Amino acid sequence: MHHTIALLNPLGDSGKTTLAVNLAFSFALLEIRTLYVDCTSSGAGSRILMGKHKKPAWGVADVLSGFVGLRGAIVPGCTPYLDVIPALSGEKEAEKFLAFNPEKEKVLGLSLRKPGEGYGRVIIDTPSGNGFFVKSALAASDMALVPLHPGWDRNSQLKEAGHCVDEVLKYLNPDLKGIGFVTLGPSDPVPDEAGMQFVGRLPDCDAVRKGMATETPAALVDVMSPGAQACLDLAREMTEAATVP
Template sequence: MFCIAVANQKGGVGKTTSAINIATALAASGHSVLLIDLDPQGNASTGLGIAQNKRQRSSYHVLIDRGGLVEAVVPTGIPHLDVVPATVDLSGAEIELVDLEQRTHRLHQAIEGASRHWDIVLIDCPPSLGLLTINAMVAADALLVPLQCEFFALEGLSQLLNTVERIRSRFNPSLSILGVALTMYDRRNRLTEQVSTDVRAVLGKVVFDTVIPRNVRLSEAPSHGLPALIYDHRCSGSEAYMALAREVIQRLPRQEAAA
């Protein structure tokens, strides 16, 4: 099993959209995938059509009560894709975790105990660098960073990479950067091209070749409880996420990529 945290402390960068659609594309390629919704807003759960009354157990229970991960899993309507949903309870988890034992490793322990069930686990992190995101980074083998093509992108990325270095030095020395995905790409905007050029100049091959365009269908799909790949698989956004998923698979360790 290979665990990927989808993280960026900046909100509105397409993080949850990326997590949902990459998970769907990986499942469509034959991998058994679990998406853990670790954002108190629960947008990944909603975007996969998981109604509130189906969220009897959630990522909150996994972290705080140390409930079993498998018991919190809800199947989606997509073959090979399961989700651990989030509820509003998770908004208080940052405070509750402070007083708990092994507060940074609770998600890691839960995933480790259920590793035989899935090929790939994706964690949709909240837009912050608090204890929820730290739990995700401690649990993860690698980090996937959606990065909006805008002026402040590199500044926010440097903060995230500093946090990654601290996680490596203190908790998870094997944590790597799987890749940076450029999102909300608008070819009509000269600034977009400039940001893309700057990011690639700084990070080189860490940046995925595929860019995710601004696309109305990507925005519409969550309101229907569907990934864009199911809602409209022919739109430019869906095609981009399929291409990005192929790049993700190429970067996985050989046994996971071949699953």
């Protein structure tokens, strides 16, 4: 079962947060209790899913640094069945605080272990690159989900994501079960390949664009839009796959 899913694409502006936000919201709409963990530098996803008027006291970096337990950093989301751990402090500060911990990349996974049991899905949004937060997210996850942006070379995106996953599989998380990918924009999904699953597409549509511009999940803009329906279909597919022995 893919309980914890890390969004991964080392290239910037690749659509990770767009997919993470709308997928987390879709799981919640399906009444699957979902935790969204924001490891990005911008914090855009947590702002969208918390609602615009909430001002949380703690974030992911505070959890990793030991200033607060994971439960203490959880903020209720903007819809039932959805909770959020926001991004407030910096990645560099957390990594510096854990500098003498030889297994610092495993701290997030350990922090999520017990509280995460109360959720049907944990979605971890990550920054670009292959730094501390990316490794921490993959070390905590069962699966990496890669949005393939049409503006970047597809093979380069898959290659870079594969390098990240291979490193984590070797040194940090041998239980990471593989890579799934979702094509963004108008193109059809790439053919399925060994070790890759959940081949899908998030269409470029007005509801998705307007949602990101106004910090609103696409389903709240227009639940019948192609983008909102594609995310709901992907959430259903993942849920159905998890029930297959």
